[in-house]
Amino acid sequence: MALENNSVKRSKLTGFLNGIERVGNKLPDPFMLFMYLAIIVIIFSWLVSLFNVSFIQPGEEEKIFVKSLMSTEGLEFILTSMLDNFVSFKPLGLVLAMMLGIGLADKVGLLETAIKSTIVKAPKSLVTYAVVFTGIIGNIASDAAFVIIPPLAAMVFYNIGRHPLAGLAAGFAGVGSGFTANFMITGTDGLLSGITTEVMQSLGSDIVVTPADNWYFMVTSVVILSVVGALVTEKIVEPRLGKYEGSVGKQFEKATALEMKGLKNAAIAGGAYIAFIIIVLLIPHSPLTNERGGIVPSLFLDGIIPLIIVFFIILGVTYGLTLKTITSTQDIGKYMGDAMKDMSGFIVLIFAASQFIAYFDWSNVGLWIAVSGANFLQSIGLTGILVIIGFVLLTAILNLFVFSGSAQWALEAPIFVKMFYFLDYHPAFVQAAYRIADSSTNVITPMNPYMMIVLSFMRDYDKKAGIGTLISLMLPYSLFFLGTWILLLLLFAYLGIPFGPGITVHL
Template identity: 40%
Template sequence: MSATPQETPARRGLVAGALDLVERVGNRLPDPAVLFLLLMLVVWALSWWLSGLSFDAVDPRTGEPIVIRNLLEGRSLTGFMAAMVNTFVTFPPLGVVLVAMLGLGVAEHTGFVSAALRAALTVTPRMLLTPMLIAVGVLSHVAVDAGYVLVIPLGAVIFYAAGRHPLAGIAAAFAGVSGGFSATFVPSSLDPLLSGLSTSAAQLIDPTVVVSPLNNYFFTTASTGLVVLVGWFLTDRVIEPRLRRTPVDGDPSQMPKLEALDAAEKRGLAWALASMAVLGLLFVLSLLPEGSPWRAPAGTPVAAGQSDLLVMQAPVMQSIVPLIFIFFLVPGVIYGMMAGSVKNHRDVVKGMSKAMSGMGYYVVMAFFCAQFIWAFGQSNLGALIAVEGASGLRALGLPLGVTLVGIVLLSAFVNLMVGSASAKWALIGAIMVPMLMELGVSPDLTQAAYRVGDSSTNIITPLLPYFPLIVVFCQRYVQGAGIGTLLALMLPYSLTLLVCWSAFLLGFWALEIPLGWGASYEYLPPGR
């Protein structure tokens, strides 16, 4: 990756040289598993140092002053040891990744994924692969976190099969799935979750305020186009040209080539797609009845205008990953039987085993990542950072436009340390929503600013629970890929989205374009 005498960073341009530097420095960091271990030790040390200090910051979740818990105290250490196994096995991304990969592993092993992609590439213009992939990544938010384990690895496969660099496919898909997390043209479970927290925060000063679950729908829908255009430009004009110097030296067996389908493959693909269509039809029919068991149980609170299929209590929303497993397992097996790549049930189990053997490195990283996140949450350091940051922004008394940008930047910064979107908004929103309501700003606008910042830096924080998994995906194609490689890939997306998306929000506000259903820009207290 170092520059040759004829190709210096100055000649390649300032941007390419800077990204090379980020990659070199980042790849010199310890292995991700060790990095999470070291970060956990830092959290322990900080918790010991700050536990003896008093803070005026009030935790909006409890109404009490924030107290830093000393993780080196005896009870804390024994509690950490007692919870270690449960912390690991209940780490949310672990089960999501492994279960989904079981089905995907069979589909890949039998050749179904390769055949489907090769067939799709014959009708998709090469120049439209990038925007198509990013748009699919944005749409994957409907399936909660499925995009991380489904869309991103397929992005690499699609690009490689089309003769393009697979890491560019990973970068484009990651930008859509995670960088565009708050851009969506189909409402997801995140919308009612954030609006509920905004309602709670607003009612601290006005009990009559109710925030609509679709209060940012017009903005997030329009933002989809922005994310696709920004990602398309950066992938094709910045990321992929830079990757030309990065050799693809991974396992050739995992890199499908763009070859014409033979008769057996065409037959297998036709039967597999037919089975997938039948499964989809049966699934849709099972959703339609009013008494469908997929719907939320009777008595579950459902916001106005929201379907009881889209609340998190609905079994269908809790079954996304098992559905992915089935929707790839069944067509994968049928394809193999018809194409001749599956002779018996042992071939199916072999596909699952092969998928799991490739996830060993991720499981190790997930263990240390889970322990770090647990320790960080127990220490209350994240809450202190979020609350103090919001209070400092309030104290500056800046003009509204600058304050909105400040909320974006604060959210982006806190996002580097606190992964959960709802946890961050519970902390930041409880302060920023009432504060800006006092200045005449609606909760809808404040929430939109938060969503911009929260999305933009998802793709550059190694503390994102799925970040180690993306590194593993990169290593399938480039063996020397590491944290620095992924950071260098995603930094242009993050910074460009942060700037362009903030300007996009300010444009909405300046032109008074509606943010969503039942939303406003101004807040008027009762009686005014």
């Protein structure tokens, strides 16, 4: 009977996700979808502005009005900002620059050999856990992890006879929904704690929230979410996908002796580069560290993307020279150019997406939605731990409109850190509650520009894949990650486990 009930539950869940996929795939092509959304924002901003809607942003005194994109000012913005919206769109430069290094390593065959000789040989029972775990800790590379891990995870799954989209989903879930967790203190910790501290100082408080104040909680989260992500993949996502019948992905054969030599040389060169960076970090008054000799914040974290690009270029060039796939400097540029050709579809999508997001920001429509939602929760007047859960759920919803974690925290912190402070909640605890909500829905928010990149990776294995396919794949991860994180938050709170050094729920 229990087996039958489980089968019925799986059947209902599969039907629900299939329904989401069908509805989502009826949406227009992503390029046209963003164009339509841009038009909707233009019309909506005009309609709202007719009612002279205004609001006050937390921490500010002046009223902010929803501005019409159909006004003279709005038309001027549309016409004069189009190129800036495109070329200044942060993910565009990040992705293209990363692909110079990663694309070179891929085109010379390094990534293929690395997968053949390492992950593919790992016990199959551990592959899923390794993929999710790698995705979670990959946020040390910031947004670059969105570009690196999902496609590699898909290749790994394909080459061990599993569905590549399941691997891609597991990698994307680790990177996106687990974005804020890590074993190390990262730039995200420094950025968010700085905002929280500023809010406390505005109250005249001497409380300082440090980058380490959520560390214990985030270290625990890495382990638990790795398990949860793997179970969601193997129990929900992969069974629903079924057996992969395509042949688009790469099929790897056993690495040759020369390929292994190239991999070894690349590893030595990469290790030497990492050792050099570590030495530079450790020398007194290093230019890569801050004035106190730390790395949060520091030039090292600010420049992590260029450092990663150089790392992949060193690996690719070393491997190519060993296998003689690179015989001159012209070959390096050729391989990089080939990698850029593969990104043409992404560039087209980003042009449309950048316009939509710019219109959303300029008109203040997104800010208005976020502030209104925050004020609503504040007006409810919940007490006890329920208000924290309500805050988490609201943040998860608002993340669908404001993708930037730092921007959203800058918006929410002046309201909720102050409100919870007067209820005797520690600001670092409130920050931890914010982080779990902000991360969980990263993989289903349409405001996440990296969704388009992941969708392009999906189409390497399924030409018919659409936004609905992606959302239906990722929704279980968002729900289970959020639910698990809420339970973990409550567990820490009720057992009195510190969230970081000396940090508990209450002051």
